[in-house]
Every structure is written in C-alpha cells, then in structure tokens.
Amino acid sequence: MRVSELASESGVAVATIKYYLREGLLAPGAATSSTGASYTEEHLRRLRVIRALTGSAGLSVHRTREILAIIDSPQPDLYDTLGRAVAALPPYPDPELHTDHPRARAVLERLGQLYDPGYAAVAQLEDALRAAEEAGVAIDDERIDVYGTHLRAIAEFDVARMPQGAPSSSIEYAVLGTALYEPIILALRRLAHQDVAARTLG
Amino acid sequence: MRVSELASESGVAVATIKYYLREGLLAPGAATSSTGASYTEEHLRRLRVIRALTGSAGLSVHRTREILAIIDSPQPDLYDTLGRAVAALPPYPDPELHTDHPRARAVLERLGQLYDPGYAAVAQLEDALRAAEEAGVAIDDERIDVYGTHLRAIAEFDVARMPQGAPSSSIEYAVLGTALYEPIILALRRLAHQDVAARTLG
Known part of the structure; x- marks a missing residue:
C-alpha cells in the first residue's frame, strides 16, 4: 500500500508516519519510484505498536x-x-x-x-x-x-x-x-x- | 510540638511545611508567642497525606x-x-x-x-x-x-x-x-x- 493508504488504514497522519520513518521507528517501505514506496501489513502492525507506546x-x-x-x-x-x-x-x-x-x-x-x-x-x-x-x-x-x-x-x-x-x-x-x-x-x-x-x- | 519537631517527626523540611501553611494545605498551629506556634498529631497526620498526594x-x-x-x-x-x-x-x-x-x-x-x-x-x-x-x-x-x-x-x-x-x-x-x-x-x-x-x- 502507499503511504496515504497506510495513513488511512492506521489513522496516523502522513506527516507523523514520515516523522517515524526519519526517527528510524518504522522501517522504510520498498521503493516503487524515485519518490514513492510501498508498505505492507507489517508496517501497519508496527505503526500500531508505535502509537500505543508513544500515545497511551x-x-x-x-x-x-x-x-x-x-x-x-x-x-x-x-x-x-x-x-x-x-x-x-x-x-x-x-x-x-x-x-x-x-x-x-x-x-x-x-x-x-x-x-x-x-x-x-x-x-x-x-x-x-x-x-x-x-x-x-x-x-x-x-x-x-x-x-x-x-x-x-x-x-x-x-x-x-x-x-x-x-x-x-x-x-x-x-x-x-x-x-x-x-x-x-x-x-x-x-x-x-x-x-x-x-x-x-x- | 514546635515546627522543628513537626519537621523531624514527618521528615518534611521546615521550609516545605511553611509553604504548605501559606498555600492553606495545612491548618495553622495554635499560637504560643508572636512568632511560634504549636502543632499536634493531627498536623503530622495531615502532613503525611499531603506528602503522599503531592509526592508519590x-x-x-x-x-x-x-x-x-x-x-x-x-x-x-x-x-x-x-x-x-x-x-x-x-x-x-x-x-x-x-x-x-x-x-x-x-x-x-x-x-x-x-x-x-x-x-x-x-x-x-x-x-x-x-x-x-x-x-x-x-x-x-x-x-x-x-x-x-x-x-x-x-x-x-x-x-x-x-x-x-x-x-x-x-x-x-x-x-x-x-x-x-x-x-x-x-x-x-x-x-x-x-x-x-x-x-x-x-
């Protein structure tokens, strides 16, 4: 899925996802073009863990x-x-x-x-x-x-x-x-x- | 007991006790002179409650x-x-x-x-x-x-x-x-x- 889909699936804003990527909390997606990347269910799952730890x-x-x-x-x-x-x-x-x-x-x-x-x-x-x-x-x-x-x-x-x-x-x-x-x-x-x-x- | 005894009994510094008195958390002691006051077991008990709430x-x-x-x-x-x-x-x-x-x-x-x-x-x-x-x-x-x-x-x-x-x-x-x-x-x-x-x- 694209970063926009990852955002809508997880309820986490794209800007926040990019912040987690920069901070190394979330692994980069597989590059699909010079600017795009593809994310998996594994990213979605990890995002939930990050939200739980940094949020609640x-x-x-x-x-x-x-x-x-x-x-x-x-x-x-x-x-x-x-x-x-x-x-x-x-x-x-x-x-x-x-x-x-x-x-x-x-x-x-x-x-x-x-x-x-x-x-x-x-x-x-x-x-x-x-x-x-x-x-x-x-x-x-x-x-x-x-x-x-x-x-x-x-x-x-x-x-x-x-x-x-x-x-x-x-x-x-x-x-x-x-x-x-x-x-x-x-x-x-x-x-x-x-x-x-x-x-x-x- | 005097404020110094209240401090040693409770383990709370005199300056902190005076702060609690100013903030109205602790009731004033009974005046014994123009500068001194006498405190009771009730003050000691209240001080323990205040410490528990503000501390732990x-x-x-x-x-x-x-x-x-x-x-x-x-x-x-x-x-x-x-x-x-x-x-x-x-x-x-x-x-x-x-x-x-x-x-x-x-x-x-x-x-x-x-x-x-x-x-x-x-x-x-x-x-x-x-x-x-x-x-x-x-x-x-x-x-x-x-x-x-x-x-x-x-x-x-x-x-x-x-x-x-x-x-x-x-x-x-x-x-x-x-x-x-x-x-x-x-x-x-x-x-x-x-x-x-x-x-x-x-």
Missing part, C-alpha cells in the same frame, strides 16, 4: 526505539529479554536510590515468588511500599496475601495467553499487555470499588 | 487542596463523596472526548456491576479499552471475566477494610488506598509475571 503509554521516541530494538533483536534467553522489554516501560526507579529492597524482598518472600533482584519492578515495588509506609498506610500481611493471590491469578492468565513461536511476538505481547492493560486494571479496580460500595453503603 | 501521586497543589477540602467537609452522601474524592486523582479523562462510553458500558454490563455513568473511572476505562483496541490487542470476554473477578475480590477486601465512623477517615482511606496502592498493584502484577514466566519458560 506516553513513552519518548528514545524509549520507544529501545523497546522496538528488543522486539526486533530478541536475545536467546526469552525470560531475560521479556524482563528487559518491560523494564523499558515507566515507571523508572532511580537506580541511585536503590542498593537494597528490604520491603519488596519481604513481600516477595512471603508470597513465595521467584524474582530477579535486579529487575526494575523490584525497585518499583520497593518505592511504592515505602511511599505507603511513609503515608501511615503500610500494607499489612493480610493485604499482601489478598493482592498477591489475585494478581498472580491474573498473571497466570496473561502468561498462558502469550503467543508461542516467534520470540518477537511474545515480547510485543508482554510490552503491550503491560502498557495497555495496566490502565484497564486500575480503572476496573476503581469501578469495582464503586460497585461494592453501592451494594454495601446503599 | 504527583498531584498539583491545586488538586491536593481539592481533595483535602472533600476530606474536611464531606457531603451527607458518603458514596457520592468517595466518588468525587477518587475522581480528583489522576488520570483525568478529557470531558470533551466523552459523551458516551460504549466499550466501558459493555464491560461493566458483562460483569454485572453497578456504576454511575458520570463517574471519572468510566471514562478512564473507555479510554484504556479504546487504546488497547487501536493497538490491535482489544480485551476479549475471557480476559474481562478473569480481570473483573480478581479485581472485584481485591475491591471487596479494600471496602471491607474501610474505617467506619467519621466520614473523613473513610474518604482519606479511599484516596490513599487509590493513590498509594495502585503502584503496588502494578508492581505486584509485573513481578507475578516474572514468577510465572520463570516457572514456565525457565
């Missing part, structure tokens, strides 16, 4: 390029590659502040979960637990168990649904399932609060 | 003042007041974009949940569902059911733990439980993915 997830072009590079050149260890791809999504804990993660380690050990201490989400959990503690609403064991159990059930579903086959598909799924489903999860929890409150507070 | 949750002073006003002057209808307080937290869906919420309504009807169509979280859910759809990873019925079931279980626990008695305590709990526990929930899901992946891919 609010990533910079730099961070988006980093994630696309991981999708395009996955390392042999899929587990490690998935971790690096998701860690390229916000929030970005300040590495200077993190030499140890006592609160996060205690929670993960209580839940009996395997974890890589260097993984960004461990620092992210530590920051979040510290903030709750400082506000006087530290998370207690009962809450850890309830949250941990139900979030692990959600994670089991997510991982079971991960496409098998090409590693790039698995990584793309993990990145989009983090960037795009996290806002859905938070909205659903707020709405579930409303439902429960409506039934109990009358 | 990243709220502006304006939004923080709005939430504190709701906590301090709850309306007779607690259910409605809770909804307004949580809606003052980010994200802030653009009201111009929202006249209808077809995707959010379909999900909430599928889950059989009571909801107020004007509640900010409905618009938040609609935005999140549309973003996933546009990225080619629309949420399907099976995922709605899994996410919905487990997030409702979390919400039931949250509401059961809500302090009874003074409405201001309930509202403060809802605000802090949203602003401070949401990052914990997202970090726990990412870490549960890692645990499940380690056991299945490892």
Whole structure:
C-alpha cells in the first residue's frame, strides 16, 4: 500500500508516519519510484505498536526505539529479554536510590515468588511500599496475601495467553499487555470499588 | 510540638511545611508567642497525606487542596463523596472526548456491576479499552471475566477494610488506598509475571 493508504488504514497522519520513518521507528517501505514506496501489513502492525507506546503509554521516541530494538533483536534467553522489554516501560526507579529492597524482598518472600533482584519492578515495588509506609498506610500481611493471590491469578492468565513461536511476538505481547492493560486494571479496580460500595453503603 | 519537631517527626523540611501553611494545605498551629506556634498529631497526620498526594501521586497543589477540602467537609452522601474524592486523582479523562462510553458500558454490563455513568473511572476505562483496541490487542470476554473477578475480590477486601465512623477517615482511606496502592498493584502484577514466566519458560 502507499503511504496515504497506510495513513488511512492506521489513522496516523502522513506527516507523523514520515516523522517515524526519519526517527528510524518504522522501517522504510520498498521503493516503487524515485519518490514513492510501498508498505505492507507489517508496517501497519508496527505503526500500531508505535502509537500505543508513544500515545497511551506516553513513552519518548528514545524509549520507544529501545523497546522496538528488543522486539526486533530478541536475545536467546526469552525470560531475560521479556524482563528487559518491560523494564523499558515507566515507571523508572532511580537506580541511585536503590542498593537494597528490604520491603519488596519481604513481600516477595512471603508470597513465595521467584524474582530477579535486579529487575526494575523490584525497585518499583520497593518505592511504592515505602511511599505507603511513609503515608501511615503500610500494607499489612493480610493485604499482601489478598493482592498477591489475585494478581498472580491474573498473571497466570496473561502468561498462558502469550503467543508461542516467534520470540518477537511474545515480547510485543508482554510490552503491550503491560502498557495497555495496566490502565484497564486500575480503572476496573476503581469501578469495582464503586460497585461494592453501592451494594454495601446503599 | 514546635515546627522543628513537626519537621523531624514527618521528615518534611521546615521550609516545605511553611509553604504548605501559606498555600492553606495545612491548618495553622495554635499560637504560643508572636512568632511560634504549636502543632499536634493531627498536623503530622495531615502532613503525611499531603506528602503522599503531592509526592508519590504527583498531584498539583491545586488538586491536593481539592481533595483535602472533600476530606474536611464531606457531603451527607458518603458514596457520592468517595466518588468525587477518587475522581480528583489522576488520570483525568478529557470531558470533551466523552459523551458516551460504549466499550466501558459493555464491560461493566458483562460483569454485572453497578456504576454511575458520570463517574471519572468510566471514562478512564473507555479510554484504556479504546487504546488497547487501536493497538490491535482489544480485551476479549475471557480476559474481562478473569480481570473483573480478581479485581472485584481485591475491591471487596479494600471496602471491607474501610474505617467506619467519621466520614473523613473513610474518604482519606479511599484516596490513599487509590493513590498509594495502585503502584503496588502494578508492581505486584509485573513481578507475578516474572514468577510465572520463570516457572514456565525457565
């Protein structure tokens, strides 16, 4: 398809597509003349990923390029590659502040979960637990168990649904399932609060 | 206690406390001399809430003042007041974009949940569902059911733990439980993915 068709199919303006081409986020199309090029379904698919990352997830072009590079050149260890791809999504804990993660380690050990201490989400959990503690609403064991159990059930579903086959598909799924489903999860929890409150507070 | 003690107890610098006093976020202490004032445990508690909202949750002073006003002057209808307080937290869906919420309504009807169509979280859910759809990873019925079931279980626990008695305590709990526990929930899901992946891919 031509760039104008790619634009109408994707809903992304031609000028924006050209910007992504210049920034190297989108691969050039096959040249069809001195000024024209032809684009494929693969370009359309990539454009959707770029839009999701730069739009909803609010990533910079730099961070988006980093994630696309991981999708395009996955390392042999899929587990490690998935971790690096998701860690390229916000929030970005300040590495200077993190030499140890006592609160996060205690929670993960209580839940009996395997974890890589260097993984960004461990620092992210530590920051979040510290903030709750400082506000006087530290998370207690009962809450850890309830949250941990139900979030692990959600994670089991997510991982079971991960496409098998090409590693790039698995990584793309993990990145989009983090960037795009996290806002859905938070909205659903707020709405579930409303439902429960409506039934109990009358 | 004196302002210096309030600072050391709370970990908030004296200059920052004075800024909160000037902005009207913190009530003045009882005057003890022409220049000194005395602060109570109530000030310390309020300071923790202000820190949580302006720090971790990243709220502006304006939004923080709005939430504190709701906590301090709850309306007779607690259910409605809770909804307004949580809606003052980010994200802030653009009201111009929202006249209808077809995707959010379909999900909430599928889950059989009571909801107020004007509640900010409905618009938040609609935005999140549309973003996933546009990225080619629309949420399907099976995922709605899994996410919905487990997030409702979390919400039931949250509401059961809500302090009874003074409405201001309930509202403060809802605000802090949203602003401070949401990052914990997202970090726990990412870490549960890692645990499940380690056991299945490892």
